[in-house]
Structure formats: C-alpha cells, structure tokens
Amino acid sequence: MLELKFFPISVEEDIWRYKSLLSQIDPYNPYSRYELIDLESSRDNKSLNYFLLTSKGLPIVLMPFYLEKIHIENEPTAYFDVTTPWGYMGPIVKPENISILESFWKKADEWYRSNNVISEFVRFSFNGNQMGYSGTIAHTLSNIRGRLLSTEELWGGFKRSVRKNYNTAIRNQLVYRIYHKNIPVEKIEDFYSIWKGTMDRLEAAPSYYHSLDYFSNYICNNEDCCALAIVENPDGVAISTELLLFNEDTMFSFLGGTDAKYFASRPNDLLKIESMKWAREQGLKYYMLGGGLSDGDTLYQYKKKFFPEEPEVIFYTGRKIVNPEVYGEISLLSGFGYSEPFIQNDLSNRFFPKYRSQKVSL
Known part of the structure; x- marks a missing residue:
C-alpha cells in the first residue's frame, strides 16, 4: 500500500523529521542536506516542503521542493509552482526502489492538481532518478566526471596544458591544503572571501550569492560530506579555494574561486x-567537475582537459505543465505568447517555467 504525504519544513520538529527520514533512505547524499536546501526558503512567497512516499508505513521516496505562489504584477493569484532545490536532486530513493518512481509521480501529480500547482521544474541527480517521470525530461548539460585512478594514470590522462599549469604552480611555490572535519572558522572565511570576490568579478546575479552564515552552517553541520581545499601563495595567503562535497564514492566540485x-x-x-x-x-x-554554463563553452572545455577520454554524464531536468489552460493564461498575463505550440516549445527552453525565466537558475 503506497501512500504519499506532504510535509512543510518550517520549525525545528520539521527539520528533525526530514533529517531522520533522509538518514533512512540516503544518508550519503550531500546535496539533500537540510542546511543546503534551506537556501531559498526565506524568500517571499516560497516555502520549503517535501513529499514522502511510504510502503506499509516504511519510507521509500523523499523529495524536498519549494512551493511558490504565483504573482501577476505583484498581485497574488490562487496558483503555485514547484521547483526542486539547486544541485543534483530530484526524488531521493534507494537504487533497488527506482522502479517505484512512476507510482510516486502519479501520486505527486494528483496532489498538484488538488492544490493549484500548475507547473513543476525538477533537477535530477545522476543515479537514474529521472526514470518514470511523468513530465518532459530535458538533456540540460553535459557534465565532466572522471575516475580517480592512480597518480601515474591520472597524470598521463591530463591534457598537456594541465600538466604544464600544475608544474607552473609548483615552480611558484604554491602550497595545497585540505581541511576535512573540525574546519577552522578562519578557513571558511578565507573560502568565502575568495568565492565572493570571484562572484563580484563575474558580475553574478544577486540570486547566485549566499551568505557566510549559509556556508558556515552547512560545513559545520555536515562534516562527513564536505571539505575545503585551499591553495596558498608562498606567504601563506589563500589565493584559490573550493568547497568539495562527497557521497560514498564521488567527490563533487561545488563552489569556489x-x-x-x-x-x-x-x-x-x-x-x-x-x-x-x-x-x-x-x-x-570519481571526481565530478560538473559542466559549463552551456555545453562546449570555455568553462566546459577547461574542465574537460582533466578527463579528456572519460565519457560525459548528462544532467537532466524535468519540466511539467500540470494545468495547461492556467499555465497559458499566466504566461500571457506575464507578457509571453500563449498557444499550444508555444507551450510545447516552453518545455524545451533552458529556463522553465518561462514566466519565471529571470528567476530560475540551473
């Protein structure tokens, strides 16, 4: 007997319940930790919630998501849309239960229709959890992932420019340090200063900025699945950094500068x-370097040089229009066209839903 339940995450008891369920289904996933997914829940009109699918009372599928009220010209409507948190997410399920996701989505769609949800945007992981999805699955970005072979094999697999750059760093007497568990506060501050400076230099949109407290909270509460890598100049000044996340077999390049x-x-x-x-x-x-801002761009090409012969993995996103009629009306009122071909084309756009195209980031 499968049962889908909806839970908000707003008070300490809710947070504790979510963490307990996560530990039962996937205790190793660094992207599903509460301290990371809580990033956007403080925004106006947006709340952090999760679905729980149980079988005979046992937790089988867990999916955190943001439920956001739709406004037209700053006036609230009766409708909502759903977006999963940033990163490699989607429904959290054990590998042996992947086949049950088709039933999960059917029940989720019933909940959407009963609660005025008109669209859904899902960022999937790399474990096949897009299987059984009831919407449109889009190939969104090619990601670089390499096997962590012996030092000799890794070195031989890099492009010549990577080996040359590494030797340049050694000649310049740069020093690498990594901090895992009990990470000093000053190292988190070093990371934040460099990362924020990089964001400023790239003129990143405000929605991409996070606070120092956000990073500190995540790092201090999830020591098992993260580390800080820092490169210093000969005077001991931090000049390059990266927050690394990892599960049971993969290290992820998360954020840095x-x-x-x-x-x-x-x-x-x-x-x-x-x-x-x-x-x-x-x-x-494995080492997951991620992709570029778009397939084949300069960032993608830089990352590919570390694993030029390794096959890429695809980052999929899911797009779903639950109520086409209302979706079309809201798109029209938001300044976009409305027709059946328009709606079908919207499902394949980089940004979805289109009426939030300036807010939704991949």
Whole structure:
C-alpha cells in the first residue's frame, strides 16, 4: 500500500523529521542536506516542503521542493509552482526502489492538481532518478566526471596544458591544503572571501550569492560530506579555494574561486589535481567537475582537459505543465505568447517555467 504525504519544513520538529527520514533512505547524499536546501526558503512567497512516499508505513521516496505562489504584477493569484532545490536532486530513493518512481509521480501529480500547482521544474541527480517521470525530461548539460585512478594514470590522462599549469604552480611555490572535519572558522572565511570576490568579478546575479552564515552552517553541520581545499601563495595567503562535497564514492566540485591576481601562477590546476589525490586516498572513486554554463563553452572545455577520454554524464531536468489552460493564461498575463505550440516549445527552453525565466537558475 503506497501512500504519499506532504510535509512543510518550517520549525525545528520539521527539520528533525526530514533529517531522520533522509538518514533512512540516503544518508550519503550531500546535496539533500537540510542546511543546503534551506537556501531559498526565506524568500517571499516560497516555502520549503517535501513529499514522502511510504510502503506499509516504511519510507521509500523523499523529495524536498519549494512551493511558490504565483504573482501577476505583484498581485497574488490562487496558483503555485514547484521547483526542486539547486544541485543534483530530484526524488531521493534507494537504487533497488527506482522502479517505484512512476507510482510516486502519479501520486505527486494528483496532489498538484488538488492544490493549484500548475507547473513543476525538477533537477535530477545522476543515479537514474529521472526514470518514470511523468513530465518532459530535458538533456540540460553535459557534465565532466572522471575516475580517480592512480597518480601515474591520472597524470598521463591530463591534457598537456594541465600538466604544464600544475608544474607552473609548483615552480611558484604554491602550497595545497585540505581541511576535512573540525574546519577552522578562519578557513571558511578565507573560502568565502575568495568565492565572493570571484562572484563580484563575474558580475553574478544577486540570486547566485549566499551568505557566510549559509556556508558556515552547512560545513559545520555536515562534516562527513564536505571539505575545503585551499591553495596558498608562498606567504601563506589563500589565493584559490573550493568547497568539495562527497557521497560514498564521488567527490563533487561545488563552489569556489581564485584571486585574479594569481591566475598566472595556475593555482586552480594544482588545487584540482591535489584534491583528486586526496579523494583517492579516502577511498572515493570519481571526481565530478560538473559542466559549463552551456555545453562546449570555455568553462566546459577547461574542465574537460582533466578527463579528456572519460565519457560525459548528462544532467537532466524535468519540466511539467500540470494545468495547461492556467499555465497559458499566466504566461500571457506575464507578457509571453500563449498557444499550444508555444507551450510545447516552453518545455524545451533552458529556463522553465518561462514566466519565471529571470528567476530560475540551473
């Protein structure tokens, strides 16, 4: 007997219940931790919630999501849309229960229709949890993932420019350090300063910025699944950094940055290669570098140089229009066209739903 339940996450008891359920279904997933997914729930009109699918009372599927009220010209409507948190997410399920996701989505769609949800945007993980999805699955970005082989095999697999950049960093006497568990506050501050400086230099949109407290809260409450990698100049000043996340077999490149004054010293190549060595020593098998802002861009090409012969993995997103009639009306009132072809095309756009195209990030 399958039963779908809806729960908000707003008070300490809710948080405790969510964490307890997560530990039963997938205790290793760094992206599903409460301290990460709570990022946007403080925004106006948006609440953090989750679905729980049980079988004979036992938790089988867990999916956190944001439920956001739709406004037209700052006036609230009676409708909502759903977005899953940033990162590799979607429904959280054990591998042996993947086949049950088709039933999960049917029940979720029933809940949407009963609660005035008109659309849904899902960021999936890499464990096949897009299977059984009742909406449209979109190939969104090609991601670079490499096996953590021996040091000799890794070195031989890098493009020549990577090896050259690493040697440049060594000649410049740069020093690599990694902090895992009991990470000093000053190191988190170093990370934040470099990361924020990088965001400022790239003129990132305000929605991409996070607070120092956000990072500190995540790092201090999830020591089992994160580490800080930092490269210092010969004077001991942090110049490049990365927050690394990991599950039972994969290290993920999450967020980081480099002081632009030290680009010529190539600290980022040193950071990535030494992080691979460290991860392999911890028993991890893969390094997920992610992709670019779009397939084939300069960021993608830079990451590909570390694993030029490894097959890419695809980051999928799911798009669903639960109520086409209301979706079309809201799109029209938001300044976009409305027709059946328009709606079908909207499902394949990079940003979905279109009426939130300036707010939704991949």
